[in-house]
Amino acid sequence: MRTRELTLLLVAAGVAGYIAEARVNPLWAAALVAAGVGFGFLSPIVAARRMGFLSAAAAHSALLAAAIAFILLGSLQSAAPAATVIGVLLIYLAGYLVYKGYDVEVVTYLFVGFTAAASVIALYYASTMSSGYKLSSLILGDPLLATRGEAYYSLAIAGFVALVSLASYEAQVYIGVDREDARLTMGRLWLYDLAFFTMLGVASVGLIRISGFILEHVLILVPAAIAASAASSMSEALALSVASAIAASGLGGVLAIILDISPSGAIGLTLIVIYALIVLAKKTRVVGIKR
Numbered sequence: 110m111r112t113r114e115l116t117l118l119l120v121a122a123g124v125a126g127y128i129a130e131a132r133v134n135p136l137w138a139a140a141l142v143a144a145g146v147g148f149g150f151l152s153p154i155v156a157a158r159r160m161g162f163l164s165a166a167a168a169h170s171a172l173l174a175a176a177i178a179f180i181l182l183g184s185l186q187s188a189a190p191a192a193t194v195i196g197v198l199l200i201y202l203a204g205y206l207v208y209k210g211y212d213v214e215v216v217t218y219l220f221v222g223f224t225a226a227a228s229v230i231a232l233y234y235a236s237t238m239s240s241g242y243k244l245s246s247l248i249l250g251d252p253l254l255a256t257r258g259e260a261y262y263s264l265a266i267a268g269f270v271a272l273v274s275l276a277s278y279e280a281q282v283y284i285g286v287d288r289e290d291a292r293l294t295m296g297r298l299w300l301y302d303l304a305f306f307t308m309l310g311v312a313s314v315g316l317i318r319i320s321g322f323i324l325e326h327v328l329i330l331v332p333a334a335i336a337a338s339a340a341s342s343m344s345e346a347l348a349l350s351v352a353s354a355i356a357a358s359g360l361g362g363v364l365a366i367i368l369d370i371s372p373s374g375a376i377g378l379t380l381i382v383i384y385a386l387i388v389l390a391k392k393t394r395v396v397g398i399k400r
Contacts, residue, residue: 112345119352119383126359133366136260140252140319141358143263144376147312148320148328149354150267150274153346156333157285158305163203163217167313168325169224170199174314175247176231180238189262189318196314197307199224204306208299250321250373252358253365259318266315270308274347277304282343324373328354331380338387353383 123145131138155164174196178188203220207213255263280301284291292298313325320328332350340346361376368375 112339112341112349115339115387116345116348116352119349119356123352123355123357123359126356126361126363130359130362130366134253136255136257137253137362137366139260140255140263141362141372141376142355143260143267144252144316144319144328145355145358146351147263147267147270147316148325149332149351150271150347151308151312152329152332152354153336153350154274154278154281154305154308155329156337157282159285160207160213160305161330161333163207163213163220164309164313164329165326166217166221166224167196167200167309167329168317168322169221169228170196170203170310171314171317171325172247172322173224173228173231174199175317176228176235179235180231189259189315193266193311193315197310200306200310200313204302208302247317248322249371250317250319250324252319252362252372255319263316263319266311270312273304273308277301278347279343281305320376321373324377327377327380331377331384332357335380335384335387338384338391353380356383 127138127142130141151164155161171192174192175188177195178192182188182191203216206216280291280295281304283295284298284301288298295301313329317325332354333346335353336346336350340349357376357380361379362372364370364379365372365375
């Protein structure tokens with residue numbers, strides 16, 4: 110099976126899942142599309158920039174941003190845009206330190222330490238401020254509980270990430286491979302760094318109500334791992350990453366409805382199964398991934 114055929118198969122499976130979900134509730138399908146598209150486009154750029162550790166830690170800033178926005182505005186739904194802005198600013202802080210030459214791992218340690226501690230304080234205050242504040246909605250996530258506004262907002266977030274990814278993908282990969290050569294060739298690397306950290310902040314904060322804090326780590330990292338296992342070019346890697354995320358969100362949503370389990374957990378496990386099946390097929394040569 111060629112990589113292109115595998116990509117088309119995954120997309121077809123995901124779309125079939127979305128259609129089945131839309132027949133039950135169109136908002137569910139919209140929220141799941143947003144998760145698949147948004148993280149599918151982000152994941153290979155995270156891998157290309159070699160910032161998986163820091164990017165996985167971005168979910169911590171999402172928790173903090175959501176809690177601060179709720180404290181200021183008093184509603185998770187109305188606070189979503191404000192939370193996104195706050196989260197992006199937090200990511201910018203970490204990104205600025207990386208841009209100035211600080212070690213990525215050290216920045217990540219400090220970033221996680223600060224956001225984790227501050228999140229506990231902010232979440233505790235938010236829960237005592239309002240008995241209606243549901244921390245589980247941020248930790249676990251649930252696209253099947255998305256309101257119309259949340260579904261539309263998530264789609265807008267996913268669309269933004271997809272557009273910026275497509276516009277800067279080749280440059281982002283180039284920078285990840287050889288930053289100094291890219292600096293000499295392209296110049297103004299801060300523009301691409303800004304684009305990367307903006308995508309990371311917008312996706313991690315804007316989609317946290319859909320994906321949940323726990324699953325974001327999986328959605329940010331695993332699609333790129335799937336792409337790396339079968340793709341032989343930059344374009345194939347991007348396409349396969351998006352396709353695998355779409356398949357996981359579509360099929361995972363259907364499994365969640367049928368089995369009455371957590372949608373976020375079902376999506377994460379579906380991603381892992383896709384990766385395992387591709388690796389197993391290559392090793393046993395039952396199905397050869399032809400490049």
